[in-house]
Amino acid sequence: MGIMTRRRASIRITMPLAGLVMFWIISAPLAAQDFDPGRALYQNHCQQCHEQWVHTRERRRVSTLGGLREQVASWSVHAGLQWTSEEIELVTRYVNRRYYQLTE
Structure with missing residues (x-):
């Protein structure tokens, strides 16, 4: 060769x-x-109980972005997740983009 x-x-x-x-x-x-870390956190820890209908129902509990943030923080405590404020914010932003479209 x-x-x-x-x-x-x-x-x-x-x-x-x-x-x-x-x-x-x-x-x-x-x-x-x-990759969206808020989405990953939501899918791994919240989606088992919170299906889409929870966010899209007619009489939903959240009407402000601050209220949504409070709900995410509250449920993270109830679920024993010990999320940081950054993780709460990531999940709040994801859920808001996906379902609520709320503004400050």
């Missing part, structure tokens, strides 16, 4: 591999942007 043949074989292997690496480098930040 001559030098040129080995180089061509090397290029045939290297180019697709380089393409895959570039795709991974470009797509990794996009996947990270899709």
